[in-house]
Amino acid sequence: MAKILIVDDEPSIRLLYTTVLTEKGHEVVEVENGRQTLEALEREPFDLVILDIRLRAESGLDLLQEIVARHPQVPVILCSAYVSFQDDYTSWLAHSYCVKSSDPRALLEEVERVLSGRAARS
Amino acid sequence: MARVGDSYCWLIADDPTVCPYLGPQEAHLLADVRRRNREKCLGCEELRRDLADLRRTGGPLFEALTTILEEALNQCRPILRTLQIKDELLDILRHLSHSLQLALDPEEILYKGLVAFTAGGSLGFNRGFALLVEGGELRGYFALGPRDGEEAARIWQEVSAHGVTLADLLRYSPEVFAREREKFRAWLERFRFALTDPPFGEVFSLPLPRAPEAGRVVEVGPEKPLPELLRQFYGPVTFWIVPLISHDERPLGALLLDNFLTGRPISTEDRLAMELFALEIAVALERGLAYAALREKVEMLEDAYRRIREHQQTIIRLREEAAIGEMVLQLTHTIKNPVVAIGGLARHLHKKLEAHSPCRRFADAIAQEASRLEEILQDFVRFASLRYAVERHPVNVNEILDLLVHEKREATRHGPPIEWHVDLAPVPPILADERQLYNCLENIVNNALEAMSEGGALFIESRRSDGAILIVVRDTGPGLSEEAARHLFKPFFTTKPTGSGLGLYTSKQIVESLGGELTLSCQLGQGCEVVIRLPIPEFASEVQAGSESARAEPSEESREG
Numbered sequence: 001m002a003k004i005l006i007v008d009d010e011p012s013i014r015l016l017y018t019t020v021l022t023e024k025g026h027e028v029v030e031v032e033n034g035r036q037t038l039e040a041l042e043r044e045p046f047d048l049v050i051l052d053i054r055l056r057a058e059s060g061l062d063l064l065q066e067i068v069a070r071h072p073q074v075p076v077i078l079c080s081a082y083v084s085f086q087d088d089y090t091s092w093l094a095h096s097y098c099v100k101s102s103d104p105r106a107l108l109e110e111v112e113r114v115l116s117g118r119a120a121r122s
Numbered sequence: 123m124a125r126v127g128d129s130y131c132w133l134i135a136d137d138p139t140v141c142p143y144l145g146p147q148e149a150h151l152l153a154d155v156r157r158r159n160r161e162k163c164l165g166c167e168e169l170r171r172d173l174a175d176l177r178r179t180g181g182p183l184f185e186a187l188t189t190i191l192e193e194a195l196n197q198c199r200p201i202l203r204t205l206q207i208k209d210e211l212l213d214i215l216r217h218l219s220h221s222l223q224l225a226l227d228p229e230e231i232l233y234k235g236l237v238a239f240t241a242g243g244s245l246g247f248n249r250g251f252a253l254l255v256e257g258g259e260l261r262g263y264f265a266l267g268p269r270d271g272e273e274a275a276r277i278w279q280e281v282s283a284h285g286v287t288l289a290d291l292l293r294y295s296p297e298v299f300a301r302e303r304e305k306f307r308a309w310l311e312r313f314r315f316a317l318t319d320p321p322f323g324e325v326f327s328l329p330l331p332r333a334p335e336a337g338r339v340v341e342v343g344p345e346k347p348l349p350e351l352l353r354q355f356y357g358p359v360t361f362w363i364v365p366l367i368s369h370d371e372r373p374l375g376a377l378l379l380d381n382f383l384t385g386r387p388i389s390t391e392d393r394l395a396m397e398l399f400a401l402e403i404a405v406a407l408e409r410g411l412a413y414a415a416l417r418e419k420v421e422m423l424e425d426a427y428r429r430i431r432e433h434q435q436t437i438i439r440l441r442e443e444a445a446i447g448e449m450v451l452q453l454t455h456t457i458k459n460p461v462v463a464i465g466g467l468a469r470h471l472h473k474k475l476e477a478h479s480p481c482r483r484f485a486d487a488i489a490q491e492a493s494r495l496e497e498i499l500q501d502f503v504r505f506a507s508l509r510y511a512v513e514r515h516p517v518n519v520n521e522i523l524d525l526l527v528h529e530k531r532e533a534t535r536h537g538p539p540i541e542w543h544v545d546l547a548p549v550p551p552i553l554a555d556e557r558q559l560y561n562c563l564e565n566i567v568n569n570a571l572e573a574m575s576e577g578g579a580l581f582i583e584s585r586r587s588d589g590a591i592l593i594v595v596r597d598t599g600p601g602l603s604e605e606a607a608r609h610l611f612k613p614f615f616t617t618k619p620t621g622s623g624l625g626l627y628t629s630k631q632i633v634e635s636l637g638g639e640l641t642l643s644c645q646l647g648q649g650c651e652v653v654i655r656l657p658i659p660e661f662a663s664e665v666q667a668g669s670e671s672a673r674a675e676p677s678e679e680s681r682e683g
Contacts, residue, residue, distance in 0.1 A: 012463030019470055054455065081458040100458065102465025102492045 002047035002115050003027045007037050007063070008079070009056040013100070017050060020104040021111070032056075034063040041071050048115060050107075051094070053080040064094060075114045079107070124168045132163045132172075165195065204391070211245065211395045214238050214288060218399065221292045222406040226413045228254065229264065230294045232375075233302070235403035236266035237291045239379055245395055248274065251306070251378040253313060260322060260376060262313030264299070265306035274383050312351055317373055320347045325365045326373045338400075339364050339393045356380065362388065364396050366404040374407050454499045461499065465492025516551040519584055519591055519656070522560050527582060530567055538577035547585040550658050554636055562632040566595050566652050569626060573599030573650065586658070590638070593654040602644040 004026050006017050014030045021028050029046070031037050033055060040046070049067060053060040060078070067076055078094040095117075096110045124131055131140040135155050143162060144151055151158040163169045173191070177184045218238040225231050236250040249267030253260040268274035280286070303310065317326055325340050342348065343360045361380035368374050377400065381387075388396075468488035475482040527544050534540055570580055578598035585592050626642075633640040638656040 010459050010463065012467065013459060016463050016466040016470070019467070081455045081462070100462045102462050102469060102489065102496060104466060104469070 001025045001027065002111075003029070003045070004111070005037065005040055005046045005049045006030045007049060007055070007060070008032065008052040009054075010052075013052070016104070017107070020108065024108060024111075026111075034058050034066070037063060038066060038070070041067065041074065046074055048111065049074055049076045050098075050111075051076050051078055053078055075117075077107075077110055077114060124172050130172055132159055132166075132169055164191075164198075207391065210242060211391075214242055214245070215395075215398060215402065217288050217292055218402055221289075222402060225294075225406055226410045228407060228410050228414070229296070229299050231403060231406045231410050232264045233266070233294050233299050234292050235377065235399065235406075236264065237288075238399050238403075239377065239396070240267055241288055241291050245392060245399075247379040248381045248383045249379070251310075251313070252375060253315070253378065254375040255317070255373050258317070260313070260315045260317060260373075262306075262310030263375070264303055265310060266302050268383075269305060271383055309355055315349055315352075319349050321363060322376065325363050325376060326367075337393045337397060338367075339388075339396050341388075356382075360387075362396070364400040366400055366407055368404065368408045374404055374411070377403075450502060454502050458496065458499050461492050461495045465489050465496065468492060514553045514555050517554050517556045517559060518551045519549055519559070519593060520546040522556065522563060523582060523584060523593070526560060526563055526567060530564075530571065534571060537571075538575060540571065540574060540577060541579040543579060543581045545581075545583045547583075549584055549586050549591045552591065552636065552656055552658065558632055559636075562629040563593070563595075563654075565626060565629045566654075570595055570597035570599065570650065570652075573597050573601075575599075578649070589658055591656045591658060593656070594651065595654075596649065596651040598649045601646045601649050603646050604644070607642055607644040607650070 004021055006014055006021075006028055008014050008017070008030075009032050011032075014032070018028045018030060029040055029044075031040055037049070037051075041049075051060050051064060051067070055063070060080075064076060064078065067074065075095040077096045077098050079098045079100055081100050095114050098107050098110045101107070126134055126137075126140055133155065134140045135153055138149075138152060141152075141158070141162070143166065144158075148162070151162060173184065173188050177188060215238075218234060221234050222231060225234065232252040232254075236252060239245055239250045240247050247267075250265065251262065252264040254263040255261075268277055315322055317323070321340055321342050325338070340363045341360060342356075342363060344358045348356075359380050359382045361378050364377045364379065365373065366375040366377065379396070465488070468485045472482055472485035472489055475485060523544070523546055527542065531542060567580070567582070574580070574597055580598075581594065581596040583592075583594040630640045633654050633656065636656055638654060640655075641653050642650060643653075644650040
């Protein structure tokens with residue numbers, strides 16, 4: 001069971017992710033912007049960050065750089081509506097990509113993959 | 123008539139019966155006796171007879187008077203003849219000027235010019251050649267006249283039998299021009315002389331004649347040094363060269379005139395007339411040539427203008443398409459988040475509801491519809507991406523260069539000899555569209571290869587340098603001037619007869635879209651070098667350097683969404 005930080009500016013998306021992840025037994029914290037994200041990461045340890053690429057007033061990719069710089073040990077799954085986020089090389093800093101879908105299975109698989117990889121390494 | 127009463131006819135005024143030699147135009151001489159004496163009586167037999175009578179009846183004074191008169195008449199005759207010739211020349215000149223006034227076509231101008239030189243009894247050369255300055259040398263352009271005596275006799279007979287006037291002869295038609303040119307085509311095509319060849323060097327180096335009698339007409343006899351071809355053609359025949367010179371003393375051409383049948387020499391008056399004619403022809407020719415050059419420029423400008431307009435339309439269309447693409451992506455992105463939430467939550471609801479609950483079907487329907495919407499949105503994005511956007515994945519520049527070198531080596535194997543120097547040091551991958559990057563590098567390599575149409579050496583290098591990947595493509599072609607190199611990156615600029623002119627422009631755009639820069643340095647005579655700098659982001663290189671597994675590999679599912 002892991003502790004996961006969900007970063008998304010859309011409440012319904014946060015609701016969806018929290019619902020499916022807690023159902024799998026994970027502990028979830030929701031935040032909606034960059035400031036809250038960095039505060040949360042400073043405050044408590046997380047096993048994983050699920051990060052939306054398009055946050056309302058800021059770029060998820062900028063935030064990704066910040067997270068990698070300050071907390072390089074925390075893996076990040078980048079989430080976006082579409083594959084077009086790959087246009088930016090910074091997305092490559094993430095551990096995984098995930099395209100948003102109403103079918104949560106792809107996301108859950110990525111979460112398990114990243115978490116197990118991390119467990120194997122540590 | 124002579125004696126009239128106790129007077130003489132040449133003393134009586136205002137009596138129309140006294141002189142039968144006055145024409146209808148000369149009635150005024152009836153009253154003006156002294157003028158009549160000057161203009162008519164001096165050559166009149168009546169006066170002679172009267173004088174002879176006077177000698178019989180008068181003293182020795184009359185004898186002397188008669189001798190003086192005879193002498194005076196003898197001296198007058200050549201002057202009158204000269205006047206007549208000058209009249210004729212003036213007449214030809216007048217016709218020529220008039221006829222050339224509206225002529226712009228060099229063919230027409232030279233045709234009329236040679237007609238003026240060969241027609242009539244005054245100058246009346248047997249034959250004329252016109253040479254024009256083209257590409258810095260004199261080239262045979264046109265000839266007019268008979269090829270031999272037989273043909274000449276036939277022509278002269280026709281002219282006199284049909285009462286052909288100068289105005290008739292000056293009437294130009296392309297058919298007549300072509301027919302006349304055909305007669306001497308073989309020679310005209312071979313006539314190519316340097317402006318400095320003797321005797322042309324002499325013709326064109328003469329200073330403007332200060333004293334008109336010095337003249338610009340050069341007589342070429344058999345003893346003068348000549349290009350072999352002219353010697354072959356003229357043999358022992360003397361000919362005259364009249365230069366055609368622009369207002370600012372540029373050689374435009376030359377006329378070669380001869381009397382190969384009649385052998386008639388030319389007089390000082392003839393030389394002056396020839397210069398005058400040549401001046402008239404040169405003025406018309408210069409105007410005609412300037413007009414032709416101007417028309418060509420106008421056509422070029424019109425063509426350039428048309429192409430610019432087409433290109434502008436292309437640019438506008440590309441911009442519009444890019445804007446549409448961006449809009450489609452934005453729109454679908456905005457719609458997708460709510461659809462994902464609706465579908466995802468409905469799916470969860472469906473799972474949570476009791477199997478027999480009627481709401482379960484509703485939740486399922488909502489989830490299904492949301493999935494359908496997602497698919498539709500995905501199709502939209504795929505279409506927009508294919509049509510308007512690029513897809514980037516981690517790519518290794520060296521792999522692309524390897525492939526490119528392999529392809530190009532094969533493709534140029536049978537062309538000019540190219541020495542390939544490929545030196546690729548390990549570099550980290552970058553995020554790019556593989557096909558696009560290939561295109562970008564291919565444009566540059568193609569340019570280098572095309573520059574070395576005679577063969578040469580091509581250097582392709584890649585290496586890591588200061589947080590960037592450097593790609594260098596260098597050729598040993600003829601290079602470019604600084605000016606041409608500056609234009610090279612402008613869209614639609616091309617030095618090649620075929621090609622869109624978009625190659626290097628596109629390459630630069632691609633490199634810049636990757637956050638890099640492309641520079642070109644050229645030296646005339648030493649080839650060109652293109653340097654591409656592609657940034658490696660600091661984090662990416664650390665991640666890459668630190669652990670391979672830290673680098674994310676987009677899975678197939680996620681890529682397809």
